[in-house]
Amino acid sequence: MRSFISMLPIVGNITHWPLGRKRLTMTITKLTEAPTEADLNARLDAAIKHALPWLGSESVRRETKFKVQIGRASVPIKNDSGSHEARADVLLYFGDTPLAVFELKRQDLNLSLNDEKQGLSYAKLLSPSPPLVVITNGADVRILETHTGSPWVPETPSEQALRDLLDNASKVAKGELKEAIHTLMHDSPAVWMAAVREISKSNIEALSGSWEDSLCPFVRGWILPRNATDVIEKQALAGQRVSLLVGAPLSGKSNVLREVCLRTMVSPTMGALYLCAGVGSGIFQTLADALNQALSWPVTPSEARNWLIQISNQNQQKLLVLLDDIDPGDSTSRRELEELLSDTFGQGLFVAIAVHESGSEQLCRSKNMLSQSLIGMKAKVITLTSLSDEEFKSAQDSLAKRHMLFTTGAQYSAEMREPWVIRAVSAHVQARASHLSKEAFASLPPMLSLRLIAEARTRFESPELIRYYQAIASALLADAQDRDRRAPLLLESLHTYVVRRLTLGDYLPSEEINRLVSLGFVRPAIQSDEPVLYVRLPELVASELSKKISKEIAKLLRNGIPEAAELLINAAQHLPLGDIVAAQSVMDCMADTGTFPYDLIVTLLDLKPTERPVQPGTKFGLDFPGVGYVMVDYLEGGKVKFKANGEIITADVSEVDFGAVIENAHPWTILSHLVNRLAATRTDGDGVIVMAPYLIKEIGDSELLLRRPGQTLDSRRAPMHDLQGGAVVCHHAGFLEQITYSTYEYLAYEGRGADALINEVIDLDSPFLLSRVHIALQEITTLSEDHLSQWAVETLETKVGPALAKHIDGVCE
DSSP, X not given: OOEEEEOOOOOOOOOOOOOOOOOOOOOOOOOOOXXXXXXXXXXXXXXXXXXSTTSOGGGEEEESOEEEEETTEEEEEOOBTTSSSOBEEEEEEETTEEXXXXXXXXXXXXXXXXXXXXXXXXXHTSSSOOSEEEEESSSOEEEEETTTOSBXXXXXXXXXXXXXXHHHOOOOOHHHHHHHHHHHHHHOHHHHHHHHHHHHHHHHHHTEEOTTOTTSSEETTBOOOOHHHHHHHHHHHTXXXXXXXXXXXTSSHHHHHHHHHHHTTTOSSEEEEEEEOTTSSOHHHHHHHHHHHHHOOOOOHHHHHHHHHHHHTOSSOEEEEEEESOOTTOHHHHHHHHHHTSTTSOTTXXXXXXXXXXXXXXXXXXTTSSSBOHHHHHEEEEEEOSOOHHHHHHHHHHHHTTTEEEOTTGGGOSGGGSHXXXXXXXXXXXXXXXXXXXXXXXXXXXXXXXXXXXHHHHHOOOHHHHHHHHHHHHHHHHHHTOTTSOHHHHHHTTTSOEEEHHHHTTTSOHHHHHHHHHHTSEEEEEETTEEEEEESOHHHHHHHXXXXXXXXXXXXXXXOHHHHHHHHHHHHHHSTTHXXXXXXXXXXXXXXXXXXXXXXXXXXXXXXXXXXXXXXXOEEEEEETTTEEEEEEEOTTSEEEEXXXXXXXXXXXXXXXGOEEEESOHHHHHHHHHTTTOOOEEEETTEEEEHHHHHHHHHHTOSSOOSOOOSSHHHHOOOEEEETTEEEEOTTSOOOSHHHHHHHHHHHHHGGGGHHHHHHHHHHTOHHHHHHHHHHHHHHTTSSOHHHHHHHHHHIIIXXXXXHHHHHTTTOO
């Protein structure tokens, strides 16, 4: 039996990793592998003897492979014996001191000025710098001084003359160093590809942190594989000039660009350059800063532009420029981006831009908004939505390598298809999972719960940060009450924390909003023609929302229970993570007032969910990932009309296939989160009521699926069995509903102490309740605690299993 250890995820402190500036250092590393090829040795022996006949062979040794360190970029210098140039680059030593960069060309090739420039560049970038560069094809010989580039003409060629030259060798001037880097960055693909990879590595490292560092977009040493990465690579290889990677905030756009960098790290034909372009200084300035910082190559934006032009017109290698966090409203970045797509730049340049949906629309439209921009005409859009089934399986495999496994049913959870949620629930688990034995695994929850808010309150304790998020919560609540917002913005606000900038301005001054932007807590964008801000740290937003709502509930409970229940239901309906926010509000209210709102709980329980068929004339508005706002209109005669982006599509289906909608589900989904949090008992006419088993029996008996649907078709799927009077979740599917997971938590805590509840469930003989209890017990059988797993096995085999079989025999094998 596989061992599982249940753990609760928490998240830690925020860490900032600033980019550091380092001075240029050049080192030589020996890479020679013995024995070298005999023919190369023979040619080199003959060429060295011919070029330096007065130098004793016992005084000279050579390295046929070496590398130079340009800033942080390590560039190997290898012999190009397979190329049309057939050049061998060798480093000669006089004793233990570097003497010369020795370039041996094919015998039938003439020596050129480019040969001299490359040899001098290598020599200047080595430390210590060899004083000579020797270029020969075996017949012609040129010996140049590294420092001046002039021919070396000693009065008497001898070993003593070499010793004098070594003693008097000057340090390379800064301007000459820049020229040396310039030469190799323009003329040597091996150099510029290694350099751009180093820049990407440095930029990514600056944005990387631990699992707990939520403001760092990257987890150091872990990545979530996405299908969009394949699409970007294929488009680049196919000759596409620009691709737009479009997705909602926290959908993982930055991680896709990072994955492109990692997958092309050793490619012989592609080098990926990752740049954060959202600082408002323009693309070429951002590139110039990166080249200066990573390579100590001080170039201007104009020089950086010219470098891109030359690289893009090379035939064999391709540069992938990956622009993250670009501001579509920045006129400089937009103008330079359109220039990158012009004929000035060649086919060796590919640009991928990560941008939000509204930003994509802005980039693809001309300034007058009446026609397509150059970007819109040339770009291919790659839409990044929630994880598909294939991507979720990749996430499972990746986490399993770190001894973490999702609890059964997570694949059907809408929340678990979001990258930020996977990271949040894995944050604390991974620290302990890394110390488990090979056979043991830490379990990840199948869905989000109140633990998310508890962990946020543990992690985020800065009074200043809390003050900012209190203001954001107030603005979100104000926006939620405004039903005049345009439909796309209103629908997006149901699953994403997005606030209108104008509304937040009522709670924070402009300079503090700008500070939130600069610190990365909010990201500005345009949605429905309005300036909006997308808020990071959703768990902290949910925490502050619940605090504010709890205070309103406390006021309403003094006057009327129905009004308090209505407030909770509205919060659950109109806020992201609404059921969790509403449930936490009840807990906060209890903590603040010191009272148990029994009447509120009963009122919510009395609001039983119902189902009604969709009738002709019904209209729905949907925020569909990858499409945007979709209006669905059900017509007479079994027709359904879909309207999106100005296009109308009509489908013919029967009215029977219109389906049904579940209404009033939120009261029970709120209570599902509270099952194990309401420890109180209540005495009424029927005796003492213990809340947890009472709620499990009442809510667990529902014939309807009690969960919030996801944004993707994959997460909307639910394996169900139709029975008389309703439908049950397949007992092999795992946890799809919070009430079932809360039942699992209760039974796992009580163990044999829950036998009385099990017996009541058997007596009630409800297939819906039995199915939920069966799923909970199945999970307990996998736990490492033997006394629990053994009890669960016995209970399934002797009680719950046979009782459920009477209802589902012939329905589910």
